[in-house]
Amino acid sequence: MTIEAHPIRPTRLAVASIAMVGAVGVFTGCAAQQVEVPADVRAALASVSVLPADLYMAHGIVVNRCLNEAGFDIPFDASASLTNATRHVAVGVVGVFPSEQSARANGYNTTFENEGATSLEDYQSSLSAGEQAKFDEALWGPEDAPRETLVVDNGMEFGKSTVGCAAEGDDAVYGSVRGAMMLELFTNDVSAQTQTYRGDFDATLKALMPEYESCMSEAGYDVEGLTAPQVAEAAFGRYRETGAGPSAEEQKMAVADFQCQDSVQLSEKLNDLFVERASAWLVENEDRILELSEHLDESLDRAQGIING
Incomplete structure (x- = not known):
C-alpha cells in the first residue's frame, strides 16, 4: 500500500517540507477489534486533524x-498563507469543508491559475538558476545541514533540516522542528489507518451521495459525487492568482456545497466511522x-502572538 506524505510548505501551512529518508518497515492492515474510545481522545483527534489557519499565517x-x-x-501576502486551506480533507476524503466560514473564505483550489502554488514558489520561479540555489539554501539550509528525523506508523523515516528560514518558522510557531514534524506526520498515520478501511469509507460515501447530489441540484449545481471542485473549475475557470479570494459566485457555490454536506452529516459520519474502525489504534x-x-x-x-506582533 502506498501512503501519501503530506509536506507542509511555509506559505501554505505551518511547517516546511519533509523528505522521506527511507522505508524501515512495512505497514499492513487488518480488521481490528472495536474498543471504546474516550471522549477526550475523540475531541483531541478532531483538533489535531485540522490545523487552525493561524498556524499557517504565523x-x-x-x-x-x-x-x-x-x-x-x-512581500508577505497573508491570504497566500491560507491557499492550501482550499484542499479540504476529512479522514482521507478530499473535498469536505470543515465549516461554512472556510467554504466562503477559501472556495476551491481548482480555480487558482497555478493550483497549489505558493507565493514563495511563484517568487522562486522568477529567479535565475544561481539565485534559486541561494534561495533554496536560505529557505531549507545547506545540503549537509543537521536534520531531525521521525518514523511514522508504517515504518517510513522522514527527515527535515533544522536550519534555514523554514526551520526558523517551525521554531517560532511549534517550538522546534521536531514539534512541527510531530503534528504534520500524524496526518500520515491517520491516512494509513483510513486506507486500511478504504472499502468502508467508500461504501459510506456511496450511500450519502444521492441525497447530497439532490441537495446540490436544488441549489443549482449538477455534481456526481464530491466533484464540486471540478464543476467550479469548469464554471469559473482558473481565474485566481495565488492567495486571492474566491469571487461572489464561487463563494455562493462553496457555501451551498458545505450546506449540502452538512445536511447529510457527511463529515460527522466519516469521522464516526473512522473512530469506530480505528478505535484500537486510537486507544493505543x-x-x-x-x-x-x-x-x-x-x-x-x-502563532497568535506572532500575528498580533
Whole structure:
C-alpha cells in the first residue's frame, strides 16, 4: 500500500517540507477489534486533524521575514498563507469543508491559475538558476545541514533540516522542528489507518451521495459525487492568482456545497466511522494524541502572538 506524505510548505501551512529518508518497515492492515474510545481522545483527534489557519499565517510571517533579512525581497501576502486551506480533507476524503466560514473564505483550489502554488514558489520561479540555489539554501539550509528525523506508523523515516528560514518558522510557531514534524506526520498515520478501511469509507460515501447530489441540484449545481471542485473549475475557470479570494459566485457555490454536506452529516459520519474502525489504534495512541492536542494549543498561542506582533 502506498501512503501519501503530506509536506507542509511555509506559505501554505505551518511547517516546511519533509523528505522521506527511507522505508524501515512495512505497514499492513487488518480488521481490528472495536474498543471504546474516550471522549477526550475523540475531541483531541478532531483538533489535531485540522490545523487552525493561524498556524499557517504565523509560520508564513516568520519565514518571509527571515527571507527578507537574507536579501530576498518577498512581500508577505497573508491570504497566500491560507491557499492550501482550499484542499479540504476529512479522514482521507478530499473535498469536505470543515465549516461554512472556510467554504466562503477559501472556495476551491481548482480555480487558482497555478493550483497549489505558493507565493514563495511563484517568487522562486522568477529567479535565475544561481539565485534559486541561494534561495533554496536560505529557505531549507545547506545540503549537509543537521536534520531531525521521525518514523511514522508504517515504518517510513522522514527527515527535515533544522536550519534555514523554514526551520526558523517551525521554531517560532511549534517550538522546534521536531514539534512541527510531530503534528504534520500524524496526518500520515491517520491516512494509513483510513486506507486500511478504504472499502468502508467508500461504501459510506456511496450511500450519502444521492441525497447530497439532490441537495446540490436544488441549489443549482449538477455534481456526481464530491466533484464540486471540478464543476467550479469548469464554471469559473482558473481565474485566481495565488492567495486571492474566491469571487461572489464561487463563494455562493462553496457555501451551498458545505450546506449540502452538512445536511447529510457527511463529515460527522466519516469521522464516526473512522473512530469506530480505528478505535484500537486510537486507544493505543491515546497518550500521543492527547499530547499532540496540548502541543497544538501551545503552538496556537505562539502563532497568535506572532500575528498580533
